Amino acid sequence: MSTKIxxxxxxxxxxxxxxxxxxxxxxxxxxxxxxxxxxxxKDQVPVIIHDETINRTTNKRGLVRNLTYEExxxxxxxxxxxxxxxxxxxxxxxxxxxxxxxxxxxxNLELKTNKFxxxxxxxxxxxxxxxxxxxxxxxxxxxxxxxxxxxxxLDNEIxxxxxxxxxxxxxxxxxxxxxxxxxxxxxxxxNKKLIQDCLQHQVPIRVYTxxxxxxxxxxxxxxxxxIISDVPDRALELQKGYIT
Ligand code: G3P
Ligand code: MG
Numbered sequence: 001m002s003t004k005i006x007x008x009x010x011x012x013x014x015x016x017x018x019x020x021x022x023x024x025x026x027x028x029x030x031x032x033x034x035x036x037x038x039x040x041x042k043d044q045v046p047v048i049i050h051d052e053t054i055n056r057t058t059n060k061r062g063l064v065r066n067l068t069y070e071e072x073x074x075x076x077x078x079x080x081x082x083x084x085x086x087x088x089x090x091x092x093x094x095x096x097x098x099x100x101x102x103x104x105x106x107x108n109l110e111l112k113t114n115k116f117x118x119x120x121x122x123x124x125x126x127x128x129x130x131x132x133x134x135x136x137x138x139x140x141x142x143x144x145x146x147x148x149x150x151x152x153x154l155d156n157e158i159x160x161x162x163x164x165x166x167x168x169x170x171x172x173x174x175x176x177x178x179x180x181x182x183x184x185x186x187x188x189x190x191n192k193k194l195i196q197d198c199l200q201h202q203v204p205i206r207v208y209t210x211x212x213x214x215x216x217x218x219x220x221x222x223x224x225x226x227i228i229s230d231v232p233d234r235a236l237e238l239q240k241g242y243i244t
Pocket of ligand 1: 008035037050110141163184208209228
């Protein structure tokens with residue numbers, strides 16, 4: 001199987017991350033999939049945003065968990081990036097799924113529970129995926145092992161990935177314990193040892209966030225299952241020219 005290229009927060013080098021503009025661009029570039037982040041609003045709506053606050057990526061301030069979906073909709077999520085994108089909105093998971101299910105793309109939903117646990121987020125996300133018939137095209141990932149454990153307990157079929165920026169002791173028994181089916185390591189962790197170990201344990205590697213050609217090529221050479229990149233066009237281009 002050849003390596004799939006996923007657009008990280010959409011094609012986020014070229015358009016404001018986690019907005020429809022960035023997602024549409026990823027589709028236009030013919031990315032194989034999209035990686036995006038989910039958090040919960042005050043009124044328990046799953047929304048697509050990376051940070052726990054809206055400070056960096058909108059024109060307002062506050063914590064996502066203290067604001068309602070309606071309040072988030074009042075913000076501008078594009079102007080911070082460039083005036084050309086003024087008017088982009090924070091979207092709900094529901095709106096996003098409604099769109100992506102009509103495309104051929106795969107999906108990696110990252111549950112952002114590393115700072116706030118957002119009790120109930122796993123169940124809410126699963127209901128949303130089931131409603132939209134997206135379960136078999138989706139991977140759930142998280143840095144939070146409890147989240148993965150809870151998700152696999154709710155649905156053992158759905159694909160799950162353990163996100164990590166360092167190699168923990170007993171990596172593979174930890175993954176087995178929590179029911180993680182793939183490893184999502186930071187690109188700097190990708191070395192011969194890790195590649196060999198994953199191969200031996202039959203654990204797919206989906207590496208993030210790979211933007212520089214040298215690391216993209218390394219991930220292609222390692223035959224990673226997925227490369228998650230802010231520049232999916234660059235990764236796809238390098239893949240075309242890559243001969244094993
Ligand atoms: O899922 C890969 C990557 O998105 C994890 O880190 O902080 O960019 O969400 P972050
Ligand atoms: Mg992410």
